[in-house]
Amino acid sequence: KNEVEQSPQNLTAQEGEFITINCSYSVGISALHWLQQHPGGGIVSLFMLSSGKKKHGRLIATINIQEKHSSLHITASHPRDSAVYICAVRSDTGNQFYFGTGTSLTVIP
Amino acid sequence: EPEVTQTPSHQVTQMGQEVILRCVPISNHLYFYWYRQILGQKVEFLVSFYNNEISEKSEIFDDQFSVERPDGSNFTLKIRSTKLEDSAMYFCASSEDRPYEQYFGPGTRLTVT
Numbered sequence: 001k002n003e004v005e006q007s008p009q010n011l012t013a014q015e016g017e018f019i020t021i022n023c024s025y026s027v028g029i030s031a032l033h034w035l036q037q038h039p040g041g042g043i044v045s046l047f048m049l050s051s052g053k054k055k056h057g058r059l060i061a062t063i064n065i066q067e068k069h070s071s072l073h074i075t076a077s078h079p080r081d082s083a084v085y086i087c088a089v090r091s092d093t094g095n096q097f098y099f100g101t102g103t104s105l106t107v108i109p
Numbered sequence: 110e111p112e113v114t115q116t117p118s119h120q121v122t123q124m125g126q127e128v129i130l131r132c133v134p135i136s137n138h139l140y141f142y143w144y145r146q147i148l149g150q151k152v153e154f155l156v157s158f159y160n161n162e163i164s165e166k167s168e169i170f171d172d173q174f175s176v177e178r179p180d181g182s183n184f185t186l187k188i189r190s191t192k193l194e195d196s197a198m199y200f201c202a203s204s205e206d207r208p209y210e211q212y213f214g215p216g217t218r219l220t221v222t
Contacts, residue, residue: 033211035152041215041216042213042216045211048210086151086152088152094165096154096165096167097142097154098154099151099152099154100151101150101151
């Protein structure tokens with residue numbers, strides 16, 4: 001059973017395009033994380049959300065708690081944004097974490 | 110900028126051997142985590158640790174696994190008798206407090222032969 005589902009699994013975009021990655025979850029959560037995993041394997045935390053919207057530079061993350069859905073948007077995409085983007089949630093019944101399978105993004109110059 | 114460090118970067122061990130993976134979390138952080146990622150699969154939560162005890166663990170974290178904070182800086186994951194299926198990348202993370210953002214280490218690639 002997958003507590004966290006992401007779409008799409010793979011995404012190819014032209015440089016400059018606006019990108020959206022979606023995450024749906026089925027458990028009650030206290031927080032949702034968006035992570036970026038580089039080709040070398042390293043993981044960087046992009047956002048932690050419990051409500052509303054956050055913005056860092058060209059990245060925007062939103063969450064709708066009622067619909068159990070979050071989106072990660074990248075504006076003016078660049079080849080250096082190419083990575084796997086992972087949605088993860090912390091359950092509200094403890095400090096347990098569930099991860100999505102990731103969205104592999106390739107931005108072509 | 111402070112960062113989480115992990116050693117070694119790659120560990121090769123024989124089946125049945127014990128391994129200890131080491132992590133140095135960010136110094137003022139209070140919560141510590143271990144995750145694993147089998148090649149080609151999603152990241153999986155193993156355990157969280159706070160105030161010198163396990164606060165949550167997943168089904169994966171069975172009696173073969175243990176965690177320890179032996180001193181004020183290190184956080185270790187021990188696998189007592191490794192199996193082939195323990196081959197994975199193991200990530201350590203830390204956060205300042207429970208609802209805070211996590212900072213990940215670079216990972217240790219464990220290969221069990």
